[in-house]
Every structure is written in structure tokens, then in C-alpha cells.
Amino acid sequence: MRRGKGGMGIALLVSAVLLGASACGGNASASDDSDNGAAKGSSSPRATVSAHPSPTHPSGPPMLLESIAPLDKATVGVAMPVSVVFSNPVAASARANIEKHIKISASVPTTGAWHWMGNQRVDWRPQNYWQSGTKVRVDADLQYVPNGNGRYGTHAYTHSFTVGDDVRADASVNGHTMKVTRNGALVRTLSINAGSTEYPTWNGTMAVIDKQEKVHMTSCSVGISCTKGSANYYDLTLPWDVHLTQSGTYVHFSTGDTNPGSGSARGSHGCIHLSFSDAKWFYGQVKQGDPVTVTGSPRAKASADNGYASFNLSWSQWLSGSASGEQTTSTL
Numbered sequence: 063m064r065r066g067k068g069g070m071g072i073a074l075l076v077s078a079v080l081l082g083a084s085a086c087g088g089n090a091s092a093s094d095d096s097d098n099g100a101a102k103g104s105s106s107p108r109a110t111v112s113a114h115p116s117p118t119h120p121s122g123p124p125m126l127l128e129s130i131a132p133l134d135k136a137t138v139g140v141a142m143p144v145s146v147v148f149s150n151p152v153a154a155s156a157r158a159n160i161e162k163h164i165k166i167s168a169s170v171p172t173t174g175a176w177h178w179m180g181n182q183r184v185d186w187r188p189q190n191y192w193q194s195g196t197k198v199r200v201d202a203d204l205q206y207v208p209n210g211n212g213r214y215g216t217h218a219y220t221h222s223f224t225v226g227d228d229v230r231a232d233a234s235v236n237g238h239t240m241k242v243t244r245n246g247a248l249v250r251t252l253s254i255n256a257g258s259t260e261y262p263t264w265n266g267t268m269a270v271i272d273k274q275e276k277v278h279m280t281s282c283s284v285g286i287s288c289t290k291g292s293a294n295y296y297d298l299t300l301p302w303d304v305h306l307t308q309s310g311t312y313v314h315f316s317t318g319d320t321n322p323g324s325g326s327a328r329g330s331h332g333c334i335h336l337s338f339s340d341a342k343w344f345y346g347q348v349k350q351g352d353p354v355t356v357t358g359s360p361r362a363k364a365s366a367d368n369g370y371a372s373f374n375l376s377w378s379q380w381l382s383g384s385a386s387g388e389q390t391t392s393t394l
Contacts, residue, residue, distance in 0.1 A: 119206055125213040126150065128182070130200075130221060131370075132350060137226040140191035141269040142351025143372050144200055151181040153210025158385035160184070163207050163215075168391040169197040177375075177383035179367035187372040187380065189388075191353070192225040194245060197394055229348055231313075233334055235263060235358035238324040240313075240334065242347060249347070252340045255322035256359060258329025261286070261294075266363030267355040268306040269370035270348050277303040277312065284310050286331060294331065302341035304348055307369040313354065315341035 126149035132138045144166060152160060161176045166186055174188040192198075199222045204215030233240040235256040242249045257263035278299045282288035287295040296318065304313040313334040322328070322335040334356070336344060348354075353373065363374040372380065381388060 125215045139351030141353035143185040143187040156210030161386040165201045167199045175384045194228040196225040229352045231354040253323035255335040257332040261331040262361035264364035266374040271305040302345040
């Protein structure tokens, strides 16, 4: 089953509004005239002494952040990017400067780069997966930084997270299996069903967006069928849901496919189906940012901005979307 396209989940995103709309960065004033202390009645002209003048700041509405991921203090998987979404479009001419003002530091030196997904979202991912145990800090000094469209940042903030155990899931569509590893060791091989020929699962690597114990899923919300009684109609609340794409891909249990595997030959509407016990187990193993890689599907790879699928782009493709190019993290 699939749920309709929507946001990435409140659990995953934290609002980072730089300042309320009632307080924009305005022009700080000029110096005051001060008496130089000449005696009363003196013929000496009054002198103007400039106190330390306040700096002049750019005027304009604030540059706001819609969201930033991962959450501050979170523990995430090895494929998790830093993802920043702006409330308003950022001009191409301003992007290199914005990248420069969002510094990524790590306890293990890591090569990575920013990549713009359109004009309102920019993600930083390492060239290869993060090393497990790495501590990461994001220092965003956006105060007075322009977005190129008349808006200016009004705040500087710090955000940090930790890369946890290296948990990966590799799903074979044709083999009807998903192998789960932790720190390089095989933990369990699960029986699965992936998408049908009509509704195939995305290929490629998708980092876990979030997970929920129950999700309401309807065929109408994803444009499959709104006609009750049709073969592809569904309106269900299903358990143990691990969210992979914004377009509605999950790893979960389905009441319409209770015993997935090579013997059942039943395809999904694009999700990966597990048995109830396997779905509950898998739900307990994974966290945001853990990579789930699908092979053998006739469908293309999910686009990089369809959730956190940044590793579906080669490194050269990733760099082509960066305004400032490859960089190595500062050391914590």
C-alpha cells in the first residue's frame, strides 16, 4: 500500500524560523551628536563627536527556514543528509554564499558537498556513507545573509546529531528477500513482496524518513483508484510503517498480503510487504537515515528529493548541483 504524497513528517523536521515576521532586520541608525564639554559661553565652535556608530544592516523581510533535518540531538543512520528547506526561493546568485555560511563539522573528517533540490531545498551529504559513531555539528551563521530575492537571515544557530550503528537493508525484488545487516554483519533475511508489474517499487537507495506504528493509507490519495470495489481500491490503517519516500513508499505489514515471499506471488502498489512479525521486528531495528536499497525492480531509481534518496545520484551528479563544490568537514 502507499500513502499520498505529503510532508516528511513532524517527527523528522524541526522548524527553524529565524525570526518572527514582526521583527525584520532594519536599518540601524547613525551616530549621535555629543557636546564636547566646552565651557558655557565659550566662543569655540561646538564639536561633533561620533560615538561608536551602530552598523548598518540590510533591510527587507526575514529569510526563514521551513525545516531542517535531522532533529537536533538525534541519532541517525549512515545515509542521512543534512537537509535545509527555505520558506521562500533562493536565487542562484546567492546559493554559494548561503552554503559558505552553513558549516558542517564532524568528529571524523568527512568529504561531502551541498546540492540544491530546486530553489528552496539544499542538502549536504557525504561522498560515501557516514562512519558510524561520527558526531556532526551544523553551524548556520545566516544573520544578514541575503537570499538574492530581497530577504535576509536574522539569526545564527547551532544544530548537532550523532551517526549511530550502521544498519542497512537490501531488498531483492526478484528474490523476494530483504537482508538486514548491522555494522557489516548479517542480522536476518526477511521474506518480502515488492511492487507489482503495474505498480513497481522504486529502485535504488532510500534513507528512512521516519516511522509510525500505524498509518492510514488510501488508494485514492495516490491517484490509484477512488472507486470502492475496484481491484486496486484500498482504504486501510496498517501497522509497523517505515517511511521511505514522500511519494508514499513504505516497508510495512499489509492485511492484503499477510504471508509475503516467493510462494505468494502477490505484488504491492509499490511498497515492500513483510509478515506481521517481520514488520514489527524491522520497525524496531531501523532509524531515520538508515539506507534501504532496492534492486531488480523495473522502475527507475527514486529521485534524490523524493525523501532522502541522495545516494541515488553519483558523486559527480551530486557535485553538479552544488554552488561551492566539494569540501571536507571541519574537525570537532
